[in-house]
Amino acid sequence: MVIPLIIFLYIYWGFLFFWAIFVFIALYHMFRYSYKNLISFFIILIFLGVSGFILLFSYNHINEINWDKKVTVFSEVFDSSSPY
Amino acid sequence: MFSKIKLPNQLPGEKVVKNVRRDMFVLFRKVLFFLLLFVLPAGVLGMSFSFYPSLKTGELSYPLIVLGLSAYYLFIWLFFFFTFIDYYLDVWIVTNRRIIDIEQEGFFARRVSEHKLFRIQDVTSEVQGVFPTI
Numbered sequence: 001m002v003i004p005l006i007i008f009l010y011i012y013w014g015f016l017f018f019w020a021i022f023v024f025i026a027l028y029h030m031f032r033y034s035y036k037n038l039i040s041f042f043i044i045l046i047f048l049g050v051s052g053f054i055l056l057f058s059y060n061h062i063n064e065i066n067w068d069k070k071v072t073v074f075s076e077v078f079d080s081s082s083p084y
Numbered sequence: 085m086f087s088k089i090k091l092p093n094q095l096p097g098e099k100v101v102k103n104v105r106r107d108m109f110v111l112f113r114k115v116l117f118f119l120l121l122f123v124l125p126a127g128v129l130g131m132s133f134s135f136y137p138s139l140k141t142g143e144l145s146y147p148l149i150v151l152g153l154s155a156y157y158l159f160i161w162l163f164f165f166f167t168f169i170d171y172y173l174d175v176w177i178v179t180n181r182r183i184i185d186i187e188q189e190g191f192f193a194r195r196v197s198e199h200k201l202f203r204i205q206d207v208t209s210e211v212q213g214v215f216p217t218i
Contacts, residue, residue: 008147009147009151011151016158019158019159019162026165026166029173030169033173033186033194051158051162054161055158057154058154058158061150065146
């Protein structure tokens, strides 16, 4: 079976969407309920910084991949010439 | 912006006496667990690459590894942040009039309980287990 590779990227974007919602909820909790002090500020800053680093690192690697390619998966299962 | 303590439904003349959180050791155990989760993919992928070197260059395997690792680390980092929030927002505030227990319960629940100090009659303190004793 031949499938376009970009499907996996779309699934990843879907995942990122849900991740962003949970990030929003987490930040909402911090802004709404935590003490408004320097510790809270730095914690939020570190969280956003590391998240940004992971996203940037991922973006650099994802950019190197040619997503227009089509790949063959389960070739043995869908091989009609195979007796199994 | 830099207020020290946000007191729910503050009574007239009420002053904060103490502000208590769980011991840092509780958070430390969770940090260790998340550190393990952070290094886990390195070990698993290192072993996989040594047995199947073609995984690094495969036209399907490489994109899946990149996307999978990215998703994995983003979620681990997010859950670590939520674990910290759970620790940081759970607080007991003792004032000169009452004791307030604030509990952050997961993503979507938060419970605030309070009890007037003059109503407290019996107090029991119990420590169980090796680490709590230490």
